[in-house]
Amino acid sequence: SESFMVNKYYMDSSDPSYEICQRVIRDMTQYGVCVLDNFLGKERGLLVLNEVLEMYRSGIFTAGQLVSNPGSTEAQTIRSDRITWIDGREPHCFYIRQLIAQVDNIILKANKMANNGKLGDYTINGRTKAMVACYPGSGSHYVKHVDNPNKDGRCITAIYYLNLDWDVKRCGGLLRVFPEGTNQVADIAPIFDRMLFFWSDRRNPHEVQPAYGTRYAITLWYFDAQEREEALRHYKERGQSSSSK
Ligand SMILES: Cn1c(O)c(C(=O)NCC(=O)O)c(=O)c2ccccc21
Numbered sequence: 615s616e617s618f619m620v621n622k623y624y625m626d627s628s629d630p631s632y633e634i635c636q637r638v639i640r641d642m643t644q645y646g647v648c649v650l651d652n653f654l655g656k657e658r659g660l661l662v663l664n665e666v667l668e669m670y671r672s673g674i675f676t677a678g679q680l681v682s683n684p685g686s687t688e689a690q691t692i693r694s695d696r697i698t699w700i701d702g703r704e705p706h707c708f709y710i711r712q713l714i715a716q717v718d719n720i721i722l723k724a725n726k727m728a729n730n731g732k733l734g735d736y737t738i739n740g741r742t743k744a745m746v747a748c749y750p751g752s753g754s755h756y757v758k759h760v761d762n763p764n765k766d767g768r769c770i771t772a773i774y775y776l777n778l779d780w781d782v783k784r785c786g787g788l789l790r791v792f793p794e795g796t797n798q799v800a801d802i803a804p805i806f807d808r809m810l811f812f813w814s815d816r817r818n819p820h821e822v823q824p825a826y827g828t829r830y831a832i833t834l835w836y837f838d839a840q841e842r843e844e845a846l847r848h849y850k851e852r853g854q855s856s857s858s859k
C-alpha cells in the first residue's frame with residue numbers, strides 16, 4: 615500500500631551507511647575534498663533532475679547577468695549562471711527535499727562519528743537553503759573564488775550534479791579546485807548523480823570552466839555553530855553602528 619512504500623522510501627534514505635560517513639570523514643580530513651558517485655542511484659537521481667528541469671521551465675530562475683567577454687573584439691555576450699534558492703518545501707520539490715534530507719543525514723552523522731564529534735574541528739548545526747544553479751551552455755563560467763573567505767560561518771560546501779552524459783571534452787564545465795598549499799589541481803566533472811563536499815574556506819579556491827552544455831547543480835552550505843554565531847554577532851554590531859551613522 616502507499617504508506618508501506620513511503621515508509622520503505624524513508625527507511626532507505628533515513629540512515630546513511632557507516633561506510634559513506636567514514637569515507638566523507640577520511641577524504642575531508644586527508645584532502646579537504648570528497649567525491650561520492652552514484653549518490654542516489656539512477657532512478658532517484660532522474661526524479662531530482664526532472665524536478666529541477668520543471669523548475670527551470672517554469673522560469674523561476676534569476677536571469678543570469680550578461681557577461682560580455684572582457685577585452686575581446688567580438689561583441690559576444692554570454693549569459694552567466696542562473697540560480698534560484700529553495701528550502702525544499704515548495705510544490706513539486708519532493709525528491710529535491712529527499713536529496714537535501716539525505717545530505718543533512720550524512721553530514722550530521724559524519725560530524726558525530728568524527729573523532730570527538732567534530733568533522734574538521736567544526737560542530738555543524740545548520741545550513742543555507744539549497745541553491746539550484748544552471749549554466750546555460752553558451753560558454754558561461756564562474757571565475758576563481760573562495761566560497762567563504764571571511765568567516766561567514768560556512769564550513770562545508772556540498773554540491774550535487776545532475777548532468778546526464780556529460781562529456782567534459784565536448785561540454786567543458788569542469789570544476790577546477792586549487793587546494794591551498796599545493797600546485798596540484800583537482801578537476802571534477804559535473805557528472806550525473808555525483809555528490810561533492812569540500813571545505814568552504816580559503817583552503818579550496820575553485821572555478822567553473824566555460825560550459826557548452828546546460829549545466830545543473832544543487833548546492834548546500836553547512837554552518838559551523840561557533841563561526842556562524844560570531845559572524846551573526848559581528849554583522850549585528852556592524853548593522854547597529856552603520857544604522858546609527
Ligand atoms: C552559480 N554559482 C556557482 O556555480 C558556484 C560554484 O562554485 N559552483 C561550483 C560548481 O558548480 O561546480 C558558486 O560558488 C556560487 C556562489 C554564489 C552564487 C552562485 C554560485
Ligand SMILES: [Mn+2]
Nearest residue numbers: 759760761820
Ligand atoms: Mn563556489
